[in-house]
Amino acid sequence: MSFTAELRDIHADLFEAFWAHPFFQGLLDGTATRDAVVHYVGQDVGYLQAFLRCYGLGQAMAPTPDWTAFFMDGARIMLEEEPDAHRALVEHFGVDYEACQESRLAPTAKAYANHMELAGHDTLGVLMAALLPCQWTYTWAALRAEREQAPGADHPFRAWFDFYTSEECQQLVVDYRRRTDALAAAAGTAERQRMAEAFADSLYYEVAFWQMAATGETWDRLPARVLGTED
Numbered sequence: 001m002s003f004t005a006e007l008r009d010i011h012a013d014l015f016e017a018f019w020a021h022p023f024f025q026g027l028l029d030g031t032a033t034r035d036a037v038v039h040y041v042g043q044d045v046g047y048l049q050a051f052l053r054c055y056g057l058g059q060a061m062a063p064t065p066d067w068t069a070f071f072m073d074g075a076r077i078m079l080e081e082e083p084d085a086h087r088a089l090v091e092h093f094g095v096d097y098e099a100c101q102e103s104r105l106a107p108t109a110k111a112y113a114n115h116m117e118l119a120g121h122d123t124l125g126v127l128m129a130a131l132l133p134c135q136w137t138y139t140w141a142a143l144r145a146e147r148e149q150a151p152g153a154d155h156p157f158r159a160w161f162d163f164y165t166s167e168e169c170q171q172l173v174v175d176y177r178r179r180t181d182a183l184a185a186a187a188g189t190a191e192r193q194r195m196a197e198a199f200a201d202s203l204y205y206e207v208a209f210w211q212m213a214a215t216g217e218t219w220d221r222l223p224a225r226v227l228g229t230e231d
């Protein structure tokens with residue numbers, strides 16, 4: 001079994017938790033609240049900028065022109081296409097995408113961004129393993145939603161589904177996995193271990209990011225799960 005197929009198996013529970021999280025289910029059935037969605041997108045703008053910096057760190061480690069092109073193309077897609085998917089989420093609530101960016105990353109978003117950027121100062125393999133869950137979870141969950149719930153053409157978040165289920169995004173997952181598998185195969189035991197851990201941490205943070213949105217987590221407002229007021 002390939003390195004990434006094995007990680008997918010080991011962490012099937014986290015993929016499931018990502019899918020089943022009430023915030024994501026709320027995006028699917030259209031019941032997500034305005035506050036949660038605006039907080040999510042407001043935080044995600046900063047997260048995406050950290051992701052773009054990681055593509056820069058990847059560029060700095062690119063061993064071949066093919067790798068340079070991979071990171072350049074990834075950054076281009078993020079700059080040109082990803083914002084549209086997110087614009088649809090907030091515009092449904094009459095909120096301007098450009099206006100909703102929050103000035104400070106909340107604890108969970110900041111921890112995730114820091115984790116990815118630190119991986120970008122390790123090896124190319126560790127960086128790729130840290131970045132992979134981002135593309136994989138979103139495209140996997142959006143395809144599953146299309147398959148199981150068939151959100152209609154009039155779904156308020158149609159552009160979100162269209163982007164993450166696009167051929168381009170599906171191909172990115174294939175490419176990410178192929179590259180990560182090749183790096184894992186060439187890595188020694190210690191590096192492969194750090195790759196596995198970087199992947200697991202990012203996957204965990206993907207679920208935690210939904211939770212941050214749902215609880216309105218910020219530095220000033222502790223989430224209910226910390227305050228012990230969650231029922």
Ligand SMILES: Cc1ncc(C[n+]2csc(CCO)c2C)c(N)n1
Nearest residue numbers: 044047048051074078134135138209
């Ligand atoms: C918290 C969070 N996780 C994942 C994504 C999705 N995403 C972010 S960058 C990117 C492109 C990778 O090449 C993708 C698919 C998001 N928007 N926010």
